[in-house]
Amino acid sequence: MRYQQSDPDVRLMLRVRDDDAAAFEELLRKYHPRLVRLMRTIGPRPDLAEDLAQETFMRVFRARHRYEPGAKFSTWLFTIAANVARNAARSMGRRQEVSEVDAPAAPDGSQAVGVLAATALEASGLMPTRLVEGVERAEIVRQAVSVLGERQRTALMLSRFENLSYAEISEAMGLSTKAVKSLLSRARVNLREILQPYIDAGVIPNEVDP
CATH class of the missing domain: 1.10.10.10 (Winged helix-like DNA-binding domain superfamily/Winged helix DNA-binding domain)
Structure with a gap:
């Protein structure tokens, strides 16, 4: 209840839990650019950042019916993102290492x-x-x-x-x-x-x- 009252993104995610597509789109618009930037740094390769960000949100969507607000939404999301990045590094069979950091193509x-x-x-x-x-x-x-x-x-x-x-x-x-x-x-x-x-x-x- 504490996070539901204090975090508007938790309230959005609760709507997503109830299959509110508009709420999911709102979270996607807000966090997708941040996830791409984060994955450029913590993911195994910068060119995979977009795919890893999408995979993170796919996991969010698949887990929607099990969602319980036990933390800020951003903390829960970044927990999933960190797991996605680690799994991607393991699947490539090497220690996660970023070879380059380029400026994103987005306007900012x-x-x-x-x-x-x-x-x-x-x-x-x-x-x-x-x-x-x-x-x-x-x-x-x-x-x-x-x-x-x-x-x-x-x-x-x-x-x-x-x-x-x-x-x-x-x-x-x-x-x-x-x-x-x-x-x-x-x-x-x-x-x-x-x-x-x-x-x-x-x-x-x-x-x-x-």
Whole structure:
């Protein structure tokens, strides 16, 4: 009842549970772009982001009659998304690793790249000595985020990009709050290591051992 009263998206999902197609379309419009951006980072390959976002919503739809509002809708959705991303990585038979991060084709693509770049720099605790623009910024994002381990990358993006709390990330990833805090701490250390050469000398590092 608490989430039903406080989260309008929970109320929408309850309508979806009752086979309200318009409510499902509303949730799809609201969250699909966010899922695509998230899957570009936590999915096994950026070019699979659209398919993985669609698969996430297919699971939401298939689970609609079993839905019970035990958390914010976004937390429940990102739990499903994280599972979809992990399953996709397993099916490819290799450790989840993002090879590149491109600006989305959507009209707000440049803004998304900027947010990702700011996320990497802010999370590392470092500040650039000069403005980072265009291709160079996208390359920094690619290098800084893609080399993180799967769980570090997921925790970081849910925290900094989706603004989930420790408790919400814990629920979405099936980890303890302590484990989430540890993941985010290690991600910040690794990002600092990745970005330090650029901050010091403008050199974009090729790789780092996370």
